[in-house]
Amino acid sequence: MCRRCHKSLDVEEPQPIAAPLAIVPTPESGDDSGLQVATAVRDLRRVRNLSQRQLAGRMNVPRTYISKIENGKAMPTLSSLERLARALQVDISALLRDARSRQQDETAVLMTDPFLAEIAQFCKGLDDVQRSIFLNHVRELAAGRRRMA
Numbered sequence: 001m002c003r004r005c006h007k008s009l010d011v012e013e014p015q016p017i018a019a020p021l022a023i024v025p026t027p028e029s030g031d032d033s034g035l036q037v038a039t040a041v042r043d044l045r046r047v048r049n050l051s052q053r054q055l056a057g058r059m060n061v062p063r064t065y066i067s068k069i070e071n072g073k074a075m076p077t078l079s080s081l082e083r084l085a086r087a088l089q090v091d092i093s094a095l096l097r098d099a100r101s102r103q104q105d106e107t108a109v110l111m112t113d114p115f116l117a118e119i120a121q122f123c124k125g126l127d128d129v130q131r132s133i134f135l136n137h138v139r140e141l142a143a144g145r146r147r148m149a
Contacts, residue, residue, distance in 0.1 A: 007051060037081070038072040040095045044088045045070075058087035 045055050045066075052070070056063040059080075068074035069084075076084060085092040097105070111117045123131055 005051070037076065037095055038070050040097065041066075041084060041088070042070045044090060044094065048088060050088075055084075055087055059083045 045052070050058075052066040053063045056066045059066075061080075061083075065074065069076055081092055081095055085095055088095075111120065123134065126134060
């Protein structure tokens with residue numbers, strides 16, 4: 001068991017994923033236009049609810065190697081990228097996309113929801129103050145709905 005999160009450190013068999021997951025890039029210092037393999041690996045690992053040790057076990061590499069990749073201290077080879085993609089159950093291109101293309105992909109996924117697409121069209125006509133007021137109202141409505149449930 002992990003001392004911090006109390007999850008099992010045993011390597012688990014990969015489970016099939018029902019739907020594709022969108023990656024929300026975490027801001028990193030440095031060049032946003034370059035490839036951000038480190039961010040993609042970290043985000044995908046967290047979305048899959050895996051520890052670094054579990055991911056390393058799936059790849060048959062030391063946990064420290066995963067840490068170095070996620071912290072930008074090591075750049076994986078092509079064969080390591082392929083094993084990473086297989087271990088994370090994604091296409092290798094998901095690890096090589098830059099932050100801008102990941103954001104565009106996530107926006108496209110969100111816009112498939114008709115309600116969100118309608119709200120986005122409405123928000124385009126608002127200035128910053130109006131948008132802030134609108135979002136605060138939506139947050140209040142969502143919080144009130146959670147309390148009622």
